[in-house]
Amino acid sequence: MGTVTEIAGPSGCGKTQFCIMLSVQATLPRHRGGLDGNVLFIDTESAFSAERLLEVAQSKCPDLHSTEEELCNMAQRVLVDNHQTCSSLLKKLETLEEEVITHKIRLIIVDSIASLVRKEFSSSAGSNLIHRTNFLSRQAALLKNIAELFSIPVIVTNQITTRFGRQAAEQDEELPTEFSEGYVTVALGNTWSHNVNTRLILQYLNDDKRQVMVAKSPVAPFTAFNYTIQKDGIIQDAEGAAVYAGTDPGVQQISVRSSLPFH
Numbered sequence: 001m002g003t004v005t006e007i008a009g010p011s012g013c014g015k016t017q018f019c020i021m022l023s024v025q026a027t028l029p030r031h032r033g034g035l036d037g038n039v040l041f042i043d044t045e046s047a048f049s050a051e052r053l054l055e056v057a058q059s060k061c062p063d064l065h066s067t068e069e070e071l072c073n074m075a076q077r078v079l080v081d082n083h084q085t086c087s088s089l090l091k092k093l094e095t096l097e098e099e100v101i102t103h104k105i106r107l108i109i110v111d112s113i114a115s116l117v118r119k120e121f122s123s124s125a126g127s128n129l130i131h132r133t134n135f136l137s138r139q140a141a142l143l144k145n146i147a148e149l150f151s152i153p154v155i156v157t158n159q160i161t162t163r164f165g166r167q168a169a170e171q172d173e174e175l176p177t178e179f180s181e182g183y184v185t186v187a188l189g190n191t192w193s194h195n196v197n198t199r200l201i202l203q204y205l206n207d208d209k210r211q212v213m214v215a216k217s218p219v220a221p222f223t224a225f226n227y228t229i230q231k232d233g234i235i236q237d238a239e240g241a242a243v244y245a246g247t248d249p250g251v252q253q254i255s256v257r258s259s260l261p262f263h
Helices: 015-027 050-060 068-075 086-094 096-103 115-120 126-150 189-193
Strands: 004-008 038-043 078-082 105-111 154-158 160-164 167-169 183-186 198-204 210-216 223-230 233-243
Touching: 004 015, 004 126, 015 038, 015 050, 015 105, 015 154, 015 233, 038 096, 050 068, 050 233, 086 096, 086 115, 086 126, 096 105, 096 126, 105 126, 115 126, 126 154, 126 189
Parallel strands: 004 154, 004 198, 038 078, 038 105, 105 154
Antiparallel strands: 160 167, 160 183, 198 210, 210 223, 223 233
């Protein structure tokens, strides 16, 4: 509560699934672990699925979502807002305070924070890089202010990039690290990584099993949990948590899906 949490990882690893599951959770009554409020889901990749939202709700809490009326009431509490340009997104963030009050928003999700920036700003051009950094800093400041002002959680998703040496080159998200001398890590650079309070990194272990790493947190150690994506959302494996050797969250290496065996 009151902070910005980032969920980063390769495409298909479950970032949007995570957000949909959290959306359902936020609408639940407080005695069921929810926030008993509405959700603002800012979608920049057209990845939100209403069908998946209903499926997760029915599977996660069948007693609360057993009728069509109950499902409709839950769905109406998740306000989806699509944005296709950086200027449109920024304008939305600048008016968030009024929307949080008017619609009793208890959770804000931006899925994803990286997609529009990577489309509109080239990381190779110096002037563009300055504009990109300023835009990201402005976004972060607005989101952190809303989180702190209303003491609500803000969730953002981020993509991955491949870095070669000291330079970050934007590459295909599915590029395996064994094909280059570089490594795969979270996109948007170190400046952005300092703007989030908590960073969770999702990565592939194999075709079915994935892992979430706590790469940055003011309260938690470097911990990793294995999970699978099932009908009722993200399900943690029974094996429990394991501590790993963490590093700077801006350079934490990520395992991506590959047709070749994993290292």
